[in-house]
Amino acid sequence: MIVFESERLIDWGDCDAAGIVFFPNFFAWVDGHFHQFTDSLGFDHRTLMRDYGLLGTPLKDTRCTFHAPASYGDRLTIASRVTKIGQSSLSSAYRFTRGDTLIAEAMETRVMAQQTETGIAKATIPDKIRALLEDRLSPD
Amino acid sequence: MIVFESERLIDWGDCDAAGIVFFPNFFAWVDGHFHQFTDSLGFDHRTLMRDYGLLGTPLKDTRCTFHAPASYGDRLTIASRVTKIGQSSLSSAYRFTRGDTLIAEAMETRVMAQQTETGIAKATIPDKIRALLEDRLSPD
């Protein structure tokens, strides 16, 4: 498996009144991780906009399953892999762990998007971007 | 179908640099809506803690599918229904609309949880809470 890893320290403010992570933050961390991943490949949102005229990679679908609670002060490891590359879509899987404990698993499908006169529409993934992603493809 | 509705005005700060909602906010809005729903039934987190010794209703699993972009100034209607009530779990479905436009659909499963000496464990839904929820059950 080809995996990209990052770390996330859970802040006091990431937790709710039950003392555990307010779950939408896991999706924010997935998103932050995704941007660190594309950045590591050599492209980010600025590249997509400036070099390819694209708007970005909005979500089409995302899911998260929670296995164990996490709280402030925990340092999570996020490991992701690219599971599928379509014409204009990109699917990834994520695992959050704290040491040996599995905290959460997420999956998502994003689409390459462009701004059109009438709104936001999907766009074909540019060949150069596709090549960078295919080098990291690691399906189930 | 038995539906509970709330409204959400999208703030400038809810949007990302592409000018559309940063998607984790949809999950925050699902959660806010869920609490408005249980509040409307007559119980909230304080009730769960004080009257039943419970910790709350952490997420087991959640998913969101995004159909159309939304942006600041949009006023979304959130409509939810309870789709399943288990021994200690509760599943709900959510629809976000802006006028006639479907923006996003979400589903979630929560578990009734209690604090134990060794951590957080699932708890049986109290009979009185179960009765309130069953009155609103609206399966697929």
Place this chain on the structure above:
Amino acid sequence: MIVFESERLIDWGDCDAAGIVFFPNFFAWVDGHFHQFTDSLGFDHRTLMRDYGLLGTPLKDTRCTFHAPASYGDRLTIASRVTKIGQSSLSSAYRFTRGDTLIAEAMETRVMAQQTETGIAKATIPDKIRALLEDRLSPD
């Protein structure tokens, strides 16, 4: 005093592990309120960008004093007034109350900003926008 008011229901997820509002949310609510205010005057960020070529109204300085804790389920009233209008800056004061209880007071100074080739620079407030704001000026 000329005051603009809005309401904000505090969500479960707005609170921290001590069970009270995680304080940065007060600033998010100030910002949401500010946009509701300019919207009520007839201009929003889209107007500023499209009609005036401006980037928006980033913050120069902001402060908040906290008087009493607030928690989920509380419904806060936010009352603001414009305290000063400069060449390119705009100062406002905010009061958060829950019924008769003063929860927090905030002040802020924003600047009208434009995108230039070298970055973001301050811009003169357009006459039409200035006139709308001066109608609501309510200094200390």
Place this chain on the structure above:
Amino acid sequence: MIVFESERLIDWGDCDAAGIVFFPNFFAWVDGHFHQFTDSLGFDHRTLMRDYGLLGTPLKDTRCTFHAPASYGDRLTIASRVTKIGQSSLSSAYRFTRGDTLIAEAMETRVMAQQTETGIAKATIPDKIRALLEDRLSPD
């Protein structure tokens, strides 16, 4: 000057539709930094609660001045110092920099708080905590 430093990578989701940091996030980062600081001294919220029966360190007053915009992908250095220690209050100053560029400066006053039967009240800073903080005192 006795300074505590941390780093923060700005996420895509931390920025608003103008492409710069949504300013309330600076306060969230101040708070995250504060907790890393007290953690480095040997106490965190769990210690305060368990060993001293305290609720935490809610804010009394905070202010931020913004000097230059920052955006996603920027890596900020946060440097803080303790500027004043009162009977139950603690004041700190923060500087956010990106390389040599000053991005923002913040100050805050927190109070040591305890839960009482009638609500939240300020508490005297415990001697052991005070000693740890005084070792790091670095007034203007």
